[in-house]
Amino acid sequence: GHPSSETSSDTRTGFVRVRGAREHNLKNVDVEIPRDALVVFTGVSGSGKSSLAFGTLYAEAQRRYFESVAPYARRLIDQAGVPEVDAIDGLPPAVALQQHRGAPTTRSSVGSVTTIANSLRLLYSRAGSYPPNQPHLDSDAFSPNTPAGACPNCHGLGRVYEVTERSMVPDDSLTIRERAVAAWPPAWHGQNLRDILVTLGYDVDRPWRELPQKDREWILFTEEQPTVPVYAGFTPAETRRALKRKEPPSYMGTFTSARKYVLQTFATTQSALMKKRVSQYMVSGACRLCQGKRLRRESLSVTFAGLDIGELSRLPLKRVADILKPATDGTAPGAAKLAREHPEKALVAERIAKDLLGRIQVLTELGLGYLSLERSTPTLSPGELQRLRLATQVRSNLFGVVYVLDEPSAGLHPADTEALLKALDQLKGSGNSLFVVEHEVDVIRHADWVVDVGPAAGEKGGQILYSGPLEGLEAVKASQTRRYLFGAGETVPRRTPRSPKGWLRLEGVTRNNLHGLEVEFPLGVFTTVTGVSGSGKSSLVSQVLVELVAEQLGHELPEDEEEGEELERAVVLTTGGRIADGMEGIKRLVRVDQKPIGRTPRSNLATYTGLFDSVRKLFAGTKAARARRYDVGRFSFNVAKGRCETCEGEGFVSVELLFLPSVYAPCPTCHGARYNAKTLEIEYRGKNIADVLGMTVDAAHEFFAEEPQVLRSLSVLREVGLGYLRLGQPATELSGGEAQRIKLATELQRVQRGNTLYILDEPTTGLHPADVDKLMAQLDGLVESGNTVILVEHDMRVIAASDWVIDMGPGAGDEGGRVVASGTPAEVATSSASRTAPFLARVVG
Ligand code: ADP
Ligand code: ADP
Ligand code: ZN
Ligand code: ZN
Structure with a gap:
């Protein structure tokens, strides 16, 4: 039957009461969960935590919400599925902060997701400094996505895509017949254009660089599109003769300049492959009119604390906070004068700046102070995005709702976990309930209430092993979580690190916050790269290392399905850095990432x-x-x-x-x-x-x-x-972690050949400590078969069990980007500069 929402008389007040939950593998379970509390759902992967938290509690809250806003949707909701549960009482409305599960990417930015961009526009509109005689602008005029704001040259994109002679004719010693104009379409279409040039009297058999400047320019850049007779297969001499005698042509052909072809194809083609092909011949650069700031000149002439809104949006949030601070406490230069002359404006500035500062502080506390407002969300990790959304909620002043969260600690260094717990406490303090699915021991320890699901996965799970305050879990023998909270599972036995068989040396690594870095990765062992969120781990490992090794091996980088985004990056980025030494130890590169294994329900x-x-x-x-x-x-x-x-x-x-x-x-x-x-x-x-x-x-x-x-x-x-x-x-x-483990399994079922470099980005996401142990055994096996494994990782037990540690930092963004310490886990644990060291020291034992 359908869940009922009537309150029965025996319901404990302040509790959500679930009866007969059978969603997925849940075994017809009853459970009572306190409201206005931090409740953490634990259990091995696949035990049924999500089925209870998301599949039952959140789904039911959402269903009730749909029903209240759109009664007509009732029938459709039924079709879409009602959670398998007899009854749920006392359930408040719910907000889910789930991690990206194959959801479509959006073109949003840190500023838009957090809505900070809106307030900032208001600040510039109402409290900015305008040049003399310039009328005040609406806040719309500070958005590149509106006609009132967009730079007319780049239409608000900030970049312009252009072609040059060099980009379209990479080798000017070739003749047109030898495909000097590389940007032209391949095969028949390209020959057609060449034949048209023959008819038009251009010399297609002279090296490109010897052609007159005027001809080269016309061929590459003309807007004209003449239609002329084409004599397919004729030599230039034969063509001239045929034209003179007015012989009937093979067909009539229309000329298109290389630039017109490239830009038109890029703008209109449906084929990702074509788009990729022509993009090779394009160069992109910051728009000269707005300097990449995407706004019209009038909008950019308005400043706050001496900066236009484009400049402010590029700064790390931490710096933005420093700049706003004086406006909130009257210490800004000229504040007294402003308060005298335009008291209203001063008041508005103070109020908006205060609100902004408060919201930015929450983000900074959650370890995201290194992000800039203009950073696009597809370049963020799922964990970063979830924390952005969490921070936005902290300031939303909602109360009486349940927030259902999926592993909010993902991607978070233990040094930042404190702040996460504080944010959760803040939400709770405003009168909300928090239901969190989590594996991180420090988060579990902070819970008011733990619901442990198990004992194992799938059919062997789905039971509530425990529901109550943390201490009580210690007595529950069947729980696999217990061991890691109370038992010997907390520290890892000391082991002797394996010795490297060689070193892969990178020099001049430059990307994001890395500037001319030199790094050595040991070969034939298991290395973890650590550091606070934003310190540069992914930039180093998942970006530069992957690209450089792939380039050396002559691999194409794996095709990406988000063509548009990738393309923009591919055009913009240039790889900074080189491999100085050690490639002889690597024959193959395998990257096991968290990207979905497919974007449609057709792949599984x-x-x-x-x-x-x-x-x-x-x-x-x-x-x-x-x-x-x-x-x-x-x-x-x-x-x-x-x-x-x-x-x-x-x-x-x-x-x-x-x-x-x-x-x-x-x-x-x-x-x-x-x-x-x-x-x-x-x-x-x-x-x-x-x-x-x-x-x-x-x-x-x-x-x-x-x-x-x-x-x-x-x-x-x-x-x-x-x-x-x-x-x-x-x-x-599938979650990102599951997708990653499927990729790993696909790789493991292949015959092991050795000399392969495996690169993984936080593979423990979504894994219970017991499952982490299994994963470690697999990775260890890869090293034993003669391969190299490099992991970006936050889990201290994994780091302690590795052969070598490279710790990045010391901080995030501008404050990071260096190698703070490297060595065996025991060595790094004693480093005084490393923020990872104190946490590692506890586990290394
Ligand atoms: P956990 O969150 O503890 O990792 P889940 O609740 O996701 O576990 O999964 C519990 C069980 O339910 C697993 O056996 C899983 O395969 C199954 N399951 C999860 N999602 C679905 C679904 N959409 N349809 C059917 N079964 C599912
Ligand atoms: P970590 O992996 O240690 O969390 P990252 O390598 O992701 O750190 O980030 C290091 C720095 O580079 C941060 O300041 C981050 O904001 C910046 N950064 C990372 N990726 C991009 C990107 N695609 N575009 C712009 N900045 C980026
Ligand atoms: Zn522009
Ligand atoms: Zn069907």
């Missing part, structure tokens, strides 16, 4: 790891399939033959709700099975293909016990702690 772990191919072969090999001549394609939900046509194999249809985000509802024809009825008639050992996709990795491991091909993938998936995932779980439902 079975397709990604390749194990689904083997499964489909088994189905196609059954007697029944052979009798009907069903081949492996029949069992793919991406191919028309066997899939359900209503949902085209997605299993879901999307339902658009007026004014509300669209929801996905199970397909009315196949009810989520994805296949048509005929295909589903084929069974392998009593299960059809949809049943198999519905199995967890653990269940499939038992089911396919006799099939070594399938079993190999399944075993590794279990070893990285993913036994609880269903084979068909859509990529869009």
